[in-house]
Structure formats: C-alpha cells, structure tokens
C-alpha cells in the first residue's frame with residue numbers, strides 16, 4: 001500500500017486519538033483514548049472495542065503474520081473493558097472517570113497466541129504513541145456491572161492480569177458513592193511488575209479501611225515455591241479472612257474477570273442438559289459448592305457470581 005492510501009484509510013476509519021500511554025513494563029500498558037465523538041453513556045464494568053488497520057506496523061518480536069493482499073486494508077477490532085486511573089494527579093479519587101474526555105484501557109501485549117493464527121491487534125497497539133489515531137466503537141456495552149449490588153453487600157473482585165480493568169472502574173464507583181460494605185480486589189499475575197495499579201491500590205487501602213487489595217504472584221522468587229492462585233485463596237479460607245466476614249451468598253457479590261481457566265464456566269451438555277465443570281478447577285465450581293449462583297445471561301438469570309471471560 002502507498003503512503004497516500006494509508007493516509008486516506010486512516011482518515012476514513014479512525015475516530016479517536018491516543019491521549020496518553022503509561023507503560024508498566026514493555027508488554028503492559030494503560031492507554032488513554034479520546035474519541036472524536038461525545039463520550040457515550042456507560043456504566044463501570046462495561047467494554048467497547050478498539051481497532052487499528054492491518055496496514056499498521058507490528059511490534060518486532062511478535063508471532064509473524066502473513067496477510068493476504070485483500071486483508072491489508074481491513075480494520076481489526078477487539079473488545080476492551082474500560083479501566084480507571086482511580087487517583088488523579090492531585091492524589092485524590094478522580095471525581096468523574098471520563099470527565100477529561102478520555103477513557104483508560106489496561107492492555108497486555110499478546111506476543112504469541114499459542115495458535116496458528118497470530119495475535120492481530122495487540123502487536124499493533126503497542127506501537128502507538130501519544131497523538132496517534134485509532135478506531136473506537138461508539139457503543140459501550142456489557143452486563144458486567146454493579147447493578148445487583150445493594151448497600152452493605154460485600155463486593156469481591158477476582159482477576160488475572162488485565163482482568164483487573166473493569167474491577168478498577170467498579171471499585172472507583174463504589175468508593176466514590178461511599179459503599180459501606182467490605183470490598184476486596186485480588187489479582188493473580190506472574191511477576192509484581194505485571195501489576196500496573198499496585199501503588200494506587202496500596203494508597204487506597206490506607207485511605208479506605210474497608211478496602212483490601214491482594215496481589216498474587218506466581219513466578220517471583222519468594223512465591224514460586226508456594227504459588228497461590230485465586231482458587232487457593234478461596235479454598236484455604238484466606239479470602240474470607242482478609243474480607244473480614246464469611247463468604248455469605250446472601251450478602252456477597254463476586255466478580256470474575258480474565259483467564260477462562262480461572263473462571264471455569266460450566267459447560268452444558270447439549271443432549272442431557274447437564275452442566276459439567278471444566279478442568280482444572282475453576283472459581284465458579286468452588287463458589288457454587290459454597291451456595292453461590294453464577295449469572296446465566298442466555299436465560300437472564302442473575303446470580304451473585306458475575307464473570308467476563310477475555311478469550
């Protein structure tokens with residue numbers, strides 16, 4: 001494609017600008033995107049899609065891609081939960097998470113999909129610089145919200161990696177509106193450097209005694225021998241202990257986001273209608289055995305376990 005064709009496609013397809021980038025490490029970023037259109041109405045926990053043209057360059061060191069000529073002028077879009085900076089430059093809880101005209105996204109670089117089809121978007125997103133243009137879908141959507149939470153309820157956010165993004169936005173909302181029940185957010189990653197919001201959560205814990213943040217690392221030298229996954233946190237009783245009250249299904253909402261293996265959504269057998277829990281053991285199986293009930297969006301069943309799978 002010629003530089004003129006590329007400039008034309010960018011003009012036609014892009015409707016947003018990179019307002020800021022914070023790299024936590026080379027493969028993990030907080031990306032602020034300012035749309036050209038008025039900020040769409042949305043709820044904390046929801047997602048939209050970001051896109052870049054296949055004509056954009058890919059970051060070096062990622063799985064190779066071989067595009068057919070007819071694919072080169074296409075746009076690749078992926079869903080991203082909206083995150084939240086939580087604290088502003090003045091060190092205070094941000095008064096309105098989208099007031100500045102941008103939304104924050106928390107994105108990890110997928111260097112290799114582990115499949116034949118290489119990752120399409122993130123190797124391009126990680127080439128972006130402040131001021132660059134991209135595509136953002138106008139509609140912000142999703143059922144992963146705080147709607148079912150009542151005053152005084154305990155709210156537990158459990159995530160892997162960037163699955164923390166929607167939890168950060170929901171946490172901001174709970175703190176902003178003075179939610180009076182205990183709130184706990186736990187995130188499982190390989191290394192401490194994979195926790196872009198750690199310092200912010202530590203600061204929030206000092207200010208809000210009813211808020212706890214637990215970081216679980218599985219590859220750090222001091223934890224590698226005794227890895228604690230989200231599943232272990234619940235089974236061992238540590239989660240209830242840190243929350244300061246038992247995991248009572250009547251007064252607790254649990255939000256799960258990220259790796260489908262951590263979440264463990266039961267699979268329904270098409271012939272018998274029976275539900276089977278996947279292996280390895282996921283959080284939904286553990287919670288259902290404690291009396292919790294998972295949401296089932298297809299039959300509009302609202303439980304007290306809510307989930308968002310990233311792939």
Ligand SMILES: Cc1cc2nc3c(=O)[nH]c(=O)nc-3n(C[C@H](O)[C@H](O)[C@H](O)COP(=O)(O)OP(=O)(O)OC[C@H]3O[C@@H](n4cnc5c(N)ncnc54)[C@H](O)[C@@H]3O)c2cc1C
Pocket residue numbers: 047078079080081082105106107108110112113114115118119120121122123161162163165166308309310311
């Ligand atoms: C509702 C929703 C919200 C999402 N929000 C976020 C978010 O806030 N932050 C974020 O980083 N991602 C998020 N994702 C995942 C995102 O949509 C993309 O799948 C991801 O960025 C990879 O895109 P890609 O084009 O580079 O790779 P793709 O071409 O989409 O290939 C992805 C493949 O790589 C593998 N893979 C390995 N690690 C990951 C990973 N961390 N995420 C996805 N796939 C992985 C999987 O096998 C997957 O099938 C969300 C997904 C959904 C459905």
